[in-house]
Amino acid sequence: MNKAIAIITYIILIFLLVLLSFDFYLSEKYYTPSGGMFMGDPEKYADMKLTFVGPVINISDSSFYMSVNHKPLKVYYPKLEQPKLGQVLVVGQSHINGTTTASEIHYFNYNYLKYYISFIAIFPFLYIFFRDWKIKRWRFVNA
Amino acid sequence: MPDWLSHILIGLIVAELLNIDKKSLVVLGSLLPDFITKIYLFSFFFPMNDSLLFVTRLYHTPIMGLIIPALIVPLFKYDWKKTYVFIVLGFMLHVLADGLTGKRDNVGLLLYPFSHSYFSLNMFWSDQYWIILISCAVIYVSIKLVKSRLRKK
Numbered sequence: 036m037n038k039a040i041a042i043i044t045y046i047i048l049i050f051l052l053v054l055l056s057f058d059f060y061l062s063e064k065y066y067t068p069s070g071g072m073f074m075g076d077p078e079k080y081a082d083m084k085l086t087f088v089g090p091v092i093n094i095s096d097s098s099f100y101m102s103v104n105h106k107p108l109k110v111y112y113p114k115l116e117q118p119k120l121g122q123v124l125v126v127g128q129s130h131i132n133g134t135t136t137a138s139e140i141h142y143f144n145y146n147y148l149k150y151y152i153s154f155i156a157i158f159p160f161l162y163i164f165f166r167d168w169k170i171k172r173w174r175f176v177n178a
Numbered sequence: 179m180p181d182w183l184s185h186i187l188i189g190l191i192v193a194e195l196l197n198i199d200k201k202s203l204v205v206l207g208s209l210l211p212d213f214i215t216k217i218y219l220f221s222f223f224f225p226m227n228d229s230l231l232f233v234t235r236l237y238h239t240p241i242m243g244l245i246i247p248a249l250i251v252p253l254f255k256y257d258w259k260k261t262y263v264f265i266v267l268g269f270m271l272h273v274l275a276d277g278l279t280g281k282r283d284n285v286g287l288l289l290y291p292f293s294h295s296y297f298s299l300n301m302f303w304s305d306q307y308w309i310i311l312i313s314c315a316v317i318y319v320s321i322k323l324v325k326s327r328l329r330k331k
Contacts, residue, residue: 041252048248055245058291059236060229065294071228104228121305143305149181152311156182160209163186167202168254176255 070103077133085135087125088143091117101125112137121146179276179285180310185209187314188275189268194321200256200264207247207268211238211276238276239290243269279310 070087073080092100092107099115100107101123110125111134121143127135168175180188189208193201214237236242247265254261277286278299286298302309 045249045252048245052242052245052249055241055291056233056236060233062294063229063232066232069228069232071231075228141303143303146305149304149307152307153182156186159183160186160205163190163205164202167200171255174253174255 070108071106073129073135074103074106074108074133077129078131081129081131083129084138085127085129087127087135088122090122091115109134110137111135112140115140116142118142118146119144120148179304179307180279180314181307182209182212184307184311184314185212185272185275187311187318188271191314191318191321192267192271193264194318194325198264200260203254203261203264204268204271207265207270208272210246210250210265210269211242211272235285235287236290238273238285239287240270240273241290243273275310 068080068083068085070085070089073083073085087101087103087108087110089101089103089108092102094115094117097113098109098111100109102108110127112125112127115123119142124141124143125135125137126139127137129135165178167178169178170176185208186205189205190201192198193204198204215234237246243266247262247269250265251258251261273285273288277288277297279302286296287294288297289295
């Protein structure tokens with residue numbers, strides 16, 4: 036391919052990537068608000084069905100506290116069990132006082148193991164990759 | 179959504195089935211969407227900007243599967259068309275695997291920028307990654323066994 040065309044194409048692609056990123060950022064209103072958005076402005080996002088994911092901080096008979104993006108969220112839900120090596124997913128009705136009443140709970144038991152497996156997967160990936168390629172200057176060439 | 183080992187196996191399975199010589203490019207593509215999206219893992223340790231976390235969803239869309247591989251193709255001194263196609267294939271496999279299996283994972287924006295709707299088969303919860311992992315491992319080993327037997331004949 037002609038080098039000039041390749042460079043122009045590359046610049047267009049970067050422009051497209053930036054443009055789409057801005058468009059997506061500005062389209063946030065089309066999507067269900069995140070737990071963090073609700074906790075930042077409970078009045079704005081009250082009386083909505085929202086989803087929260089995070090570790091459980093403490094449990095009482097009628098409610099529990101969970102951490103959503105490092106902020107504590109009070110969830111009304113009786114007799115929650117502590118998830119094992121994982122988090123809890125809450126679907127609930129948001130309230131103006133920054134709390135929520137759960138209508139659905141899912142335990143992500145042993146979910147943290149997934150991240151350990153993913154970390155370990157880096158090694159087979161590197162093996163597969165560098166079996167085919169070696170670095171020469173700034174590019175990958177046939178090994 | 180599946181773990182990285184499952185994504186690698188899905189890439190390898192398809193690369194084996196299609197007899198792709200540079201399997202590493204498919205595998206690279208199959209992990210590429212997560213290189214950016216996994217930024218959310220930092221939120222396990224300290225607070226993250228919600229809008230930043232939101233924008234990372236964009237990098238799990240097919241439109242990005244066409245753009246991002248094109249940006250990394252020049253890093254490879256190899257047939258650029260093949261390099262692009264193999265990385266795109268891996269990327270799309272990742273997007274489909276995440277989007278079609280994940281329940282409430284905020285993935286599956288398969289038609290962005292034309293639609294803001296999520297598409298998912300809602301087959302597995304995030305904590306059921308082991309089902310996909312074991313299935314992929316069994317399929318991959320089976321394909322390797324069948325191929326080695328066919329080679330012996």
